[in-house]
Amino acid sequence: MNETLAFLLEQIKSVIEFHPVILKGLGMTILVSLIGIVAGGLAGFALGIGRASSYKTLSFLIGAYTDIFRGTPVLVQLFVVFFILPQAGIELDSFSAGAIALSNITACFVSEIVASGLKAVPVGQLEAALSSGLTRLQRLRLIALPQATRLIVPSLAGQFVLLVKDSSVVSAIGLLDLTRSGWIVVQSIPNGLLVFSVVGLGYFLVCYPILNWSRALEKKH
């Protein structure tokens, strides 16, 4: 028993020795997730406004576009960006490919969330805005968006958690994120339970507070 314990302690020590790789991976996970939430969030708001608008064709096209990405795995989308775009003459390193794929899928999910938030704003509010002489843009900016945003913050937070977790697929194209760092460490320290517990802990520390915050907000509503 003592020998097993000593062996485990030895392994824990070697995992700790690998901390630069793991921390670098964690940093990359946070970086691509932040890019995804900023770029994908902004694009998603724009798409969502179009989706909820009264222009039928625009709304349909955005719906069809987002549906294609909501219906396929992120991993496949990442492969499409990484392997197909170069054929069209757009050379991408794995970091750019990951950032593009993650921003795009986030935009698609955020678009639906924003659109449903905008549709949930009471009609009376919009009519009141119209009768007070606000322009369409003013109505959107001053009446609809602020109320919709308040409604959708919990869902957006949940989406961010989903993004951080989805970002783990970038390890498949060789980007050194948190999952990839675990993959590297496990080659030298053959204790998958230990190594991926550490990796899991890294994700947990990022995701759990956001998840809790999102839940608390949901309860408040």
Added chain:
Amino acid sequence: MNLSLNFRVIGETLPDFLTGLTATVTISLAAFVGALIVGVIACAMSLQTSRYLRAPAVAYIDVIRATPLLAQLYFLYFGLPSFGLMMPEIMVGVIALSLNSGAYVSEIVRSGILAIPRGQVEAGAASGMSYLQQMRLIILPQALRTMVSPLIGQAIVLVKDSSLLSLISVLELTRAGQTLAINRFMPVEGLVTTAVCYLIIYYGLKLMAHAWGRFDQVGAKR
């Protein structure tokens, strides 16, 4: 280099894709059944008053929800052998998917049960029903209705998530596409065909959810 599709190659490799599609559907179905079992148990535990039953269930749900499936998959894939547990990759994948989806299923079941007004349960208790009778005759018939749509939603997520199994070299849809894309240098054919297969499953499940929604509404009006 052009982006046009070489349909001859797609035709030639179609059997591979059909094998992959069958594998993806089989894996998803098996994992969905697993997730239902795990989810119902976790939910039942999380609704108990005893802390010793509740705490492990809540911890399980939180840990699963706050970590990526890929890390969970690698945890089992690299971790189980250190216990001397050797099993085929596909088994590891189905277990990981079941445990992952189980946590989400448990949340769906939980909110379905909690949505039933307390008064009904109390009325059941007052009419002398046992706990199991209340569950069977009052709560479940109503709760199950509300669970169907979110469960189909979870099935959609599960099918997409199963693509990660390609990374532990399980031969399914994504792996089939990857093989054509990387080994035969035909990324457009390989990945577009893969995506189309996933979209067929996606729209099939979406149609099911839609049909259920209409059926449910008609039932409610009666």
